[in-house]
Amino acid sequence: AIGMCGMKAQGVTGFPYPQIPTMLVEPQQRANYLLMHYWDNVDFSDMTLVMNDDFMEQGFVDYLSVLPIVSNQTAEKSVEAMMKRAEISKTAYKRLVNIAEKYLFEPNSPMVSDEMYIMFLNQVLKTTVLSNVEKARFDYQHKALMKNRVGSIATDFIYIDSKGETKSLHKFTADETLLIFYDPDCDNCAEIIERLRYNKVLNAKIASGHLRVLAIYAEENAELWKKELPKMPANWSVGRAVSKIRALGLYVLRAMPAIYLLDKDKKVIKKDALPEQLF
Numbered sequence: 001a002i003g004m005c006g007m008k009a010q011g012v013t014g015f016p017y018p019q020i021p022t023m024l025v026e027p028q029q030r031a032n033y034l035l036m037h038y039w040d041n042v043d044f045s046d047m048t049l050v051m052n053d054d055f056m057e058q059g060f061v062d063y064l065s066v067l068p069i070v071s072n073q074t075a076e077k078s079v080e081a082m083m084k085r086a087e088i089s090k091t092a093y094k095r096l097v098n099i100a101e102k103y104l105f106e107p108n109s110p111m112v113s114d115e116m117y118i119m120f121l122n123q124v125l126k127t128t129v130l131s132n133v134e135k136a137r138f139d140y141q142h143k144a145l146m147k148n149r150v151g152s153i154a155t156d157f158i159y160i161d162s163k164g165e166t167k168s169l170h171k172f173t174a175d176e177t178l179l180i181f182y183d184p185d186c187d188n189c190a191e192i193i194e195r196l197r198y199n200k201v202l203n204a205k206i207a208s209g210h211l212r213v214l215a216i217y218a219e220e221n222a223e224l225w226k227k228e229l230p231k232m233p234a235n236w237s238v239g240r241a242v243s244k245i246r247a248l249g250l251y252v253l254r255a256m257p258a259i260y261l262l263d264k265d266k267k268v269i270k271k272d273a274l275p276e277q278l279f
Contacts, residue, residue, distance in 0.1 A: 015059040016041035031070050035078040038063055039085050044092040051095065060099050064111055076119050083123040093129045097138070105141060107255035107272065114145045114271060121145070144252035154179065154266045155250045159216055159239035162229055166242065170266055174212035178202070178278070179260040181218050181245070181253055184228035189257045192275055197233045201279040206235050213237065218245040218253060 018037040024030050086093045104117035121142040156170040182189040205211035213236040217225045225240045232238045261270040
């Protein structure tokens with residue numbers, strides 16, 4: 001359930017949530033109605049509202065909390081309706097897109113979601129409010145997010161393992177593969193690798209033979225990789241990419257480490273996952 005924000009700013013009161021008709025009693029019906037009418041009472045031409053962080057960002061965060069509980073079709077229609085309403089003002093439109101980018105695309109956001117952000121990007125790339133130059137960044141983001149998308153087969157690549165043998169992702173046999181792109185020079189990588197090293201659920205899955213971890217260094221400093229190899233967990237497979245992961249755009253590594261969970265056919269189950277989202 002969404003509660004009233006209760007915030008007050010100069011000339012700004014709480015977010016004007018739509019009143020759901022009392023005849024709608026099923027939770028799904030109520031959620032559908034709420035999303036389709038969520039922005040009806042927002043005047044996107046009023047810059048006092050549009051530029052107020054509490055009003056816009058809190059309203060947007062509440063909106064995102066409902067988006068995943070409806071069907072994809074309803075969610076897409078709702079996003080389309082919202083973005084169409086915002087087209088009344090280019091300033092408002094850009095503001096809404098920037099908020100979506102902040103919460104759904106930036107790697108450190110706890111609400112980051114490729115699938116939800118793609119819904120927004122689909123609308124941005126169709127709008128006539130922004131010029132092609134203004135859309136360029138969003139076009140790049142869209143192409144990046146469509147690569148190795150959840151539900152697609154992860155792109156194959158060649159790597160050299162810790163024994164010097166040449167192998168490929170698609171020939172890495174496992175019921176589930178935890179694919180981790182890391183950099184030995186990356187402090188955040190070291191921290192997350194340590195958290196995963198002692199994760200009981202992960203280690204139980206490895207011990208049972210159900211899951212294997214493949215940690216890949218995607219850059220080209222072979223000496224650094226060899227030197228730091230002994231620090232990696234003993235029950236992981238570790239390799240250095242031969243394929244030029246970044247240069248060829250095989251994977252878009254927005255933040256390091258980049259973590260993917262793959263099924264036995266190398267279909268992407270989770271992408272850019274945080275450790276706590278894995279199990």
